[in-house]
Amino acid sequence: MDVIAGNLDVFGQGLLISIQISVSTFVLAGGLGLLLTVCRISPVLPLRLAATAYVELVRSIPLLVLLILFVFGLPEIGLVGPLLGTAVVAMSLYWATFFSETMRSGVRAVPQGQIEAARALGFTFGQVLRLVVLPQALRTIIQPLASLLIAIVLNSSLAAAVGVTQELTGQTQLLDQRYAQPLVTFGAAAICYVAMAFIIGRSAGYLDRRLAVQR
Amino acid sequence: MFGRTKAQNRPEVTITAQEDSNSNSLIRIRNLNKYFDSFHCLFDINLDVALGEVVVVIGPSGSGKSTLCRCINRLETISSGVIEVAGKPVPAEGRELAQLRAQAGMVFQSFNLFSHLTVRQNVALAPIKVRRLSKDRANALAMELLGRVGMADHAHKHPGQLSGGQQQRVAIARALAMEPRVLLCDEPTSALDPEMIQEVLDVLTGLAAEGMTMLVVTHEMGFARKAADRVVFMDGGRVLDVAPPEQFFTNPRNDRAADFLAKVLTH
Numbered sequence: 001m002d003v004i005a006g007n008l009d010v011f012g013q014g015l016l017i018s019i020q021i022s023v024s025t026f027v028l029a030g031g032l033g034l035l036l037t038v039c040r041i042s043p044v045l046p047l048r049l050a051a052t053a054y055v056e057l058v059r060s061i062p063l064l065v066l067l068i069l070f071v072f073g074l075p076e077i078g079l080v081g082p083l084l085g086t087a088v089v090a091m092s093l094y095w096a097t098f099f100s101e102t103m104r105s106g107v108r109a110v111p112q113g114q115i116e117a118a119r120a121l122g123f124t125f126g127q128v129l130r131l132v133v134l135p136q137a138l139r140t141i142i143q144p145l146a147s148l149l150i151a152i153v154l155n156s157s158l159a160a161a162v163g164v165t166q167e168l169t170g171q172t173q174l175l176d177q178r179y180a181q182p183l184v185t186f187g188a189a190a191i192c193y194v195a196m197a198f199i200i201g202r203s204a205g206y207l208d209r210r211l212a213v214q215r
Numbered sequence: 216m217f218g219r220t221k222a223q224n225r226p227e228v229t230i231t232a233q234e235d236s237n238s239n240s241l242i243r244i245r246n247l248n249k250y251f252d253s254f255h256c257l258f259d260i261n262l263d264v265a266l267g268e269v270v271v272v273i274g275p276s277g278s279g280k281s282t283l284c285r286c287i288n289r290l291e292t293i294s295s296g297v298i299e300v301a302g303k304p305v306p307a308e309g310r311e312l313a314q315l316r317a318q319a320g321m322v323f324q325s326f327n328l329f330s331h332l333t334v335r336q337n338v339a340l341a342p343i344k345v346r347r348l349s350k351d352r353a354n355a356l357a358m359e360l361l362g363r364v365g366m367a368d369h370a371h372k373h374p375g376q377l378s379g380g381q382q383q384r385v386a387i388a389r390a391l392a393m394e395p396r397v398l399l400c401d402e403p404t405s406a407l408d409p410e411m412i413q414e415v416l417d418v419l420t421g422l423a424a425e426g427m428t429m430l431v432v433t434h435e436m437g438f439a440r441k442a443a444d445r446v447v448f449m450d451g452g453r454v455l456d457v458a459p460p461e462q463f464f465t466n467p468r469n470d471r472a473a474d475f476l477a478k479v480l481t482h
Contacts, residue, residue, distance in 0.1 A: 116290055117327035117386075121341040121393060122317030124310060131344060135331050 003179045004188050014171030015192055021088055021167055022153040028092035029152070033099020038129065040104055051100070059097035064158050066090050071162040084166070087159045095152055102144045106137030139211045146204030150197045157193075168192055240299075241266045241397055241428050242287060247296035249282060249452075256282055258453045260296070264397065264430055269423045271439040271460070272432045274449035275475060280432040281324075283449070284401045287430065288319040301396060317345050320390030324402040326382040328374035328389070334361065335370040338389045346393065353392075360388040364418050380411030387418055398422065400431040436479060440464055448472040 004011070039051035058066075070090035071083065081089070110133050118128040138145075157169035164170055172189040176182050242264040249257035257279045264270050272280045285291040287298055289305050289312060298305045300319060306312040328337050338357035342348045348356065361367040364384040374382050383403060390398060400419065404412040416438045423429060423442040433439065439446050439460055446463040448456040448471075456469040464480075467473040 111327075113323060113325050113327035114329060117321070117323060117329070117389075119313075120288055120290060120316055120319075120321035120323075121389070122313045122315075122345040123341070124313050127344055131340065132329055132331075136329075139331060 003175065003181055003184050007175055010171050010175060011168070011188060011192065014166065014168035014189075015196075017164075017166040017171075018153070018156050018168040019196070021084070021091075021156045021159060021164075022149070024088050025091045025095060025152050025156065026149055028088065029095035029099050032092060032096035033103060034134075036096060036100035037103040037107065040100065041107055043125075055097045055100050058094060059101075061094070063091065063094050063155055064161060066094050067158055067162045083162075084159075084164055087162060087164050091152070091156070091159070095148065098148055098151075099145075102141050102148060103137060105144075106141035107133055109140045110136045142204050142208045142211065146200050150200050153196050153200070154193055239266050240264065241268075241301055242430065243297070243299040243302075244283075244287075245297045247283075247286065247298060248294045249279075249286060249291065250294045256452045257286070257293075258451075260454055262447065262454060262457070264428060266396075267426045267428055268444045269427075269429045269431065269442050270445050270447055271443035272430065272447045272449060273434065273436070273439055273475075274455075278449040279452040280449050281401050284399050284430060284432045287399055288316045288321055290321070313345070317341070317393050318396045320393055320395030320398045322383070322386055322390055322398065322400040322403045324405045326374070326379070326386045326406070328382055328386055330374050332373070333370065334366060334372055334374070334377070334385050337374070337385060338392045341389070342392050356392055357388070360391050361385070363391075364388045365414075378411060379407045380414045383407065383411075383415045384418055387415075387422075391422075397428040397430065400429065400433070402432050402434070404433065404435055434479070436464070436476075448475070450475070 036051045036055060039047040040055075042048060061069075067087060067090050070086050074080070074086070114132055114136065115128060118132040123131060156167060159167055160170035160173060165174060168189055172185050175185045179185065240263040242262070244260055244262040247257055247260040248255070260283060262270075262283075272283065274280050282291055286293050287300070287305070289307075300315055303315075305315055328334075329340070332340065335354065335357050338360055339350070339353040342353040342356055343350060346353075358367055358370060361370055364387055366381060366384050366388065369377060369381060369385075374385070377385065387398075387403075403419065404415050407415065412435065416435060419429070419431065420438065420442045431438070431443075441460075443460045445457055446460050447454055448458075448463065448467075448469060450471050456463065456467065456472050458468065462468075463472070464476065467476055
């Protein structure tokens with residue numbers, strides 16, 4: 001236990017970096033996922049096809065393989081970026097596909113009559129989406145989005161596998177190499193992850209109750 | 216001309232486009248045909264709605280009444296023919312279509328109030344986003360219209376907290392907030408409990424009396440009789456009769472209409 005007590009700052013730092021990675025990934029993936037969703041429901045066929053192809057392809061690649069491709073593969077063709085940034089980009093590209101599918105199901109849950117009423121009032125396609133469809137869709141997918149955020153947080157640990165040692169799992173590996181007490185160090189890391197997942201889950205439940213749409 | 220088809224032999228009054236065709240037609244429909252895939256659901260519809268006129272469309276279920284109503288602001292595409300609103304053909308898509316829709320208010324059978332917004336926001340949203348009114352002006356307008364339909368006290372509620380009749384009155388206020396030139400009502404009372412029908416019909420009757428141009432698809436014969444300037448009878452995708460309500464209800468020219476009235480007026 002001394003290992004934990006003596007290295008609280010290390011865990012704190014690792015946790016902080018993990019949260020930063022996760023939040024950046026969530027925001028980037030959310031933006032890209034929204035774009036993909038809009039393409040997939042747009043009246044323009046090429047956009048629909050391109051977005052569908054992207055989702056089908058990228059979500060079929062294991063995240064670890066995608067991370068290795070970006071971090072170690074791209075430099076071979078001269079594309080070198082900062083390690084942390086590259087990892088975040090790879091994860092965002094991956095999670096955007098899941099965002100897109102989740103949002104699309106939310107959009108589908110919005111009754112057709114809501115869209116007709118908006119069109120009948122003279123809203124443009126963009127306004128119908130922004131003012132009516134997305135606000136209602138988001139309210140129905142709060143819980144699945146929380147599951148997605150939890151998945152992003154937990155899988156941010158894969159960044160350690162491509163050398164992002166600053167984040168929680170990476171820091172824990174370093175402590176493990178120094179003290180050789182994996183049960184204690186990784187046990188502590190596990191508790192940190194569980195705590196984050198717990199907080200996300202509870203917050204989502206709260207938001208869901210506050211914002212639920214009565215139909 | 217001589218080889219009459221079976222369809223042409225139906226006992227139907229020929230509705231020629233012209234009776235009242237003139238420049239003050241707010242809505243002008245000529246030779247409108249509509250197919251859903253291979254199903255021909257509107258046959259050569261010709262209809263004019265004059266400024267300030269209240270036209271009530273009645274007929275059995277599946278006769279194409281709602282489809283006709285929805286074609287006018289292009290919630291349904293048309294297969295052939297012409298629909299003009301205020302002298303201009305209804306545009307196919309884009310910003311022009313949005314502008315046209317803003318002029319043709321629509322009231323739906325299922326209300327379709329935006330469920331994530333309050334009553335006041337429902338009414339004020341389109342004036343802010345489409346008419347570009349300031350928030351203060353739009354909110355004032357919303358409260359005034361809600362007052363007119365007797366819903367001002369419920370402005371802070373969400374649609375899910377209201378009865379059907381209340382929701383429909385809010386939906387009417389929402390349509391009026393765009394200051395439309397014509398109000399299209401697609402079975403506005405068909406989803407309501409009997410005791411709530413009257414409160415909605417009262418609002419519509421009031422609007423008619425104030426000179427609002429309206430096209431109302433309904434099964435409410437009492438409303439048709441009281442508020443309509445003309446009654447349009449449809450069956451099987453055709454307009455079979457257009458007549459003033461008094462004539463239509465007391466002495467229908469069309470056999471199918473007489474048959475329909477005999478059934479609905481007995482209950």
